[in-house]
Amino acid sequence: MDEQGYRYKGPEEYHALIGQVMAGLGYVGGYETENIGARIFLSDENGIIDLTCVFTRDDKKWESRASIIRYGHVREDIKNCLMHWHERFTGNKTGPWGTLMGVRPTKLVHHFFDKEFGDKETIAVLQQQYQVEKETAERLVHMSRLQRPFVMEPQNHVALYxxxxxxxxxxxxxxxxxxxxxxxxxxxxxxxSRALERDLQDLSRLCRQYSFTVDTVYIGGGTPTCLPIGILEDIVRSVAANFSPVQEWTVEAGRPDTAAKEKLALLRQYGVDRISVNPQTMQQRILDALGRHHRVEDIYTMFDNCRDLGFSVINMDFIAGLPTQNIKDMQENMEIVCQLWPENVTIHTLALKKRAPLFHHPLRDRIPSQEDVTRMLEYCDAILVEKGYTPYYMYRQKYMAASFANVGYAFSDAIGKYNIQMMEERQTVLAAGPGGATKFINLPNHRLEKLYMPKEVNTYMASLEEKMQMRRKLCAYIYGGEDR
Ligand code: SF4
Structure with missing residues (x-):
């Protein structure tokens, strides 16, 4: 993939905005590539913002400058300037998302639905105000309508991660x-495992104190099923003891080399009803190159085991844009999906991140072009929709080029409530374990109050008491009552 990077010089408060806009235009952070295609300079003095952008491609150079009065929608103005200049420089239109930024485009649609906009009216606003292409606007609205009952649930119904x-x-x-x-x-x-149990018990106490009902549970990671079976059992037993029964309980079993039949049976025994079997792709050469230590046949065995054990929903994740992957590989992946019929399929797009080993690996040069990835995504979408899957949630990633999104597809009776609620951020999500982000919804504006657990295991264990206390205080602050 011929990546273009950007560099930014200016006040830190605008850095995230610039990053978001430039990612939307297909540029990666300037320290992730030597190939700098845009340099942005911003100064903010005496209420005037001076914005300059220099685009370069080969020996073509184009510079533009604007002064923006620091009043009203200044962030919107900066975004529009950059997008407009980029369009003039490249001659490319802004793409299917128009000027819509951010990773959760359906959140904006729900905002319009809250104001009682109808479907046609919302599509028109997306097209006219945000220059979203018609087909994309229609899909966003259709998807948001499907999600609507799930995001309108009572506020004391919460999810657990x-x-x-x-x-x-x-x-x-x-x-x-x-x-x-x-x-x-x-x-x-x-x-x-003992620390996680304390964390779960603390959340269970919060649920009793504030009358939260946990509707959905998602155990993710990492790959939870890679834990030794005794440890895995301690964790699922603790979840079941503290929160069952729930409407949905999903475990990411990810890789077949971690999920022997006895572990899957254990999950079923404690009430897990949804499972993710994530091949990412079905070609041995790619799996080997990625360091996924299992055979393609193991994926079939794991899938059959999940069916035999009676999981009501099996999800399969695939990634478009893996090194050496081509359109034929993706066609083969979808043929296999059509033979196995998992209830859910999630199509991700490779996002090259600095912390991933691929970032400095020779295979980075074998990542397919954006055009090829686009063709793969279009192919997957067409075939899945034709076969009766409905796209029901999506998110764009910070590092993705403008038109890419990760999309979750499901049969209409197998939609994952957790995925929608996690993405739309209208429901409180309680989180236990390293890296977990508890998000309390602060009504009436659906503002999120977040508390993050440290990602590193030792730091998590060492700071658990302090973090649980902070979580209780935050909860008491939002919902009233005393931290006990
Ligand atoms: S992508 Fe691989 S390394 Fe990363 S969480 Fe999944 S299984 Fe683990």
Whole structure:
């Protein structure tokens, strides 16, 4: 992928905005590539913002400058300037998302629905005010209508996320800071499991105190099923004891090399009803190159085991844009989906992140072009919709080029409530475990009050008491009552 980077010089308060806009235009952060295609300079003095952008491509150079009075919609003005200049420089239109920024485009649609806009009216606003292409606007509105009942649930109905920061090996493209279970001391795993149990009990107390009902549970990571079976059992037993029954309980089983049938049976025994089997792709050469230590056949075996054990929903994740992947590979992936019929399919796009080993790996040069990735995504979408899957949630990633999004598809009776609520941020999400982000909804504006657990396992364990106390205080501050 011929990546263009940008560099920014100016006050820190605008850095995130500039990053978001430039990512939307397909530029990566300036320290992630030597190939700098845009330099942005911003100064903010005496109420006047001076914005300059210099675009370069090969030996073509184009500079533009604007002065913006620091009044009203200044962030919107900066965004529009950059997008407009980029369009003039490249001759390319802004793309299907228009000037819509941010990773959760359906959140804006729900905002219009809150104001009782109808579907046609919302599509028109997206097209006229945000220059979103018609087809994209229609899809956003259709998806948001589908999500609407799930985001309108009573505020005391909450979701629970449990983070397990372990994996069996490190995939080349992954930036998640997981530890390898095989190199971890047994007593650290035991201590981690005991800490997580305390964390879960503390959340359970909050639920009783504030009359929260946990509707959905998601155990993710990392790969939770890579834990030794005894530790995995301690964790699922604790979740079941503190929160069952729930409407949906999902576990990310990810890789077949971690999910022997007895572990899957254990999950079923405690009430897990949804499972993610994540091949990412079905070609052995790519799996090997990515460091996923299993055979393609193992994915089929795991899938069959999940069916035999009676999980009501099986999800399969795929990634478009993996090194050496081509359109034929993706066609093969979708043919396999059509044979296996998982109830959910999630299509991700590779986001090259600085912390991923792929970032400095020779295979980085074998990442397919944006055009090829676009074709793969279009192919997946067409075939999945034709076969009866509905796109029901989506998010764009910070590092993705303008038109890419990760999309979750489901049969209409197998929509994942947790995925919608997590994405739309209208429901409180309680989180236990390293890296977990508890998000309390502060009505009436649906403002989020967040509390993050440290990502690193030892830091998590060492600071758990302090963090639980902060979480209780935050909850008491939002919903009233005393921290006990
Ligand atoms: S299994 Fe998932 S979380 Fe673990 S290294 Fe691979 S991509 Fe990352």
């Amino acid at each position: 449990v983070g397990i920061p372990y994996c069996s090996s490190h995939c080349l493209y992954c930036s998640f800071p997981s530890r390898l279970v095989g190199t971890e001391e047994q007593d650290i795993l035991q201590s981690f």
